[in-house]
Amino acid sequence: MTTPPIAVRVQAEPFDVAAETEKMTAGRTDIGAVVAFTGLCRAEAGRLSALELEHYPGMAEAEIERTAREACDRWPLMGVTAIHRFGVIRPGEPIVVVITTSSHRVAAFEAAEFLMDFLKTRAPFWKKEVGLDGAKGDWVDAREADDAAAAKWAR
Template identity: 80%
Template sequence: MTTTAPLLVRVQAEPFDVEAETRRLTAGRTDVGAVVTFTGLCRSEDGRLAALELEHYPGMAEAEIEATAQAALTRWPLLGVTAIHRHGRIAPGEPIVLVIVTSSHRTAAFAAAEFLMDFLKTRAPFWKKEVARDGTDMGWVDAREADDAAAAKWGA
């Protein structure tokens, strides 16, 4: 199934504007009945963390995110998808990732947003290094079994 729904994928260092990105997907649209947004934030890990340093594989990261978004567009009746992932140094409380999905109905929008996040956590080529409050390198964050299990439930 080929779709003409708007699709935007970006990998950037700068923070994103959730409201502006939502307006971009919904402006002038009277067929949108549901907008689901997910914003992932950097946690402080109980005050131990000064920052996450996110690295990515340029070109490959965007391609993998776009392929996942295209899979969502073929799986659900979506009207638009935005997926933005940041890289660089990100402090606790700052946004890391944004997924916006629009559809005529909420069920498809919720499912597609969850699908996108499950695959972003497991397939997009990003690496996270934790930096402690005292500036020491806490090492790379390992993949989590729970994230793999969440992605596996989609059968893809």
Template identity: 70%
Template sequence: MTSAVVPVVRIQAQDFDVAAEIARLTQGRADIGAVVSFSGLCRDEQGTLSALELEHYPGMAEAEIARIAAEAVERWPLQGLTAIHRHGKIAPGENIVLVVTASAHRHAAFEAANFLMDYLKSRAPFWKKEHRADGSEGGWVEAKEADDEAAGRWKSSD
């Protein structure tokens, strides 16, 4: 299926406004029946984190996320897609990532959002380093096997 939808992909240091991004995607649109949004936050389950530092390779990260966003637009009937990923030092409780998908029907919006988030969690070219509240560095965060397994379900069988 060929689509005229052009995904919006941004990698930025500054925070984003979830409601504003949804409004930007849906304003003046009567063909959208479902919007699914996922916002990922920096968490600190043990109370020891001062920040999570996200690094990326400028240009490559945008291109890779744009490629997978374009694949989502080809796989599902979407009216819009936005993917925003932050970089730099992000404190616990702050936004890290936003995926918004819009479609005529909820199934496509949910599936496309899940597809994109599984990719972002497992294969997007970002590196994460923990900075602890006591001033020490916790080192680089390894990818989780569960994230790789979740992304594996989307492989095409061609």
């Protein structure tokens, strides 16, 4: 089985989910399911003016790519796109998107969840809180719930 197309980008700029989806489906008549998950920056009950995301250039792309390849080994996918932003991101703005395509919905749903669970615990990104006064606050703590979510895919 040949590996389906994988597109991974790490960028400061916002992304357009509809345009990214169109790139994956244009001209194809074999895709029956598209799942797109977008993660947004929250204001945390009005406490934050932004999140500042640090990343490890080079490794971030490589780790997301490895995760996408693993998803393609596990599910019959027709394509994977994963885009993760870095830099200053304000509440309501997108941080990450994963898009999976397949002939049927189950593979697309499961693979998208797997990708997000793995990105959260394995892709080298770190969030720092920025308060309403613009002052840099604390680093966001890793959540045990995220580790548990990733662990459920172990095999």
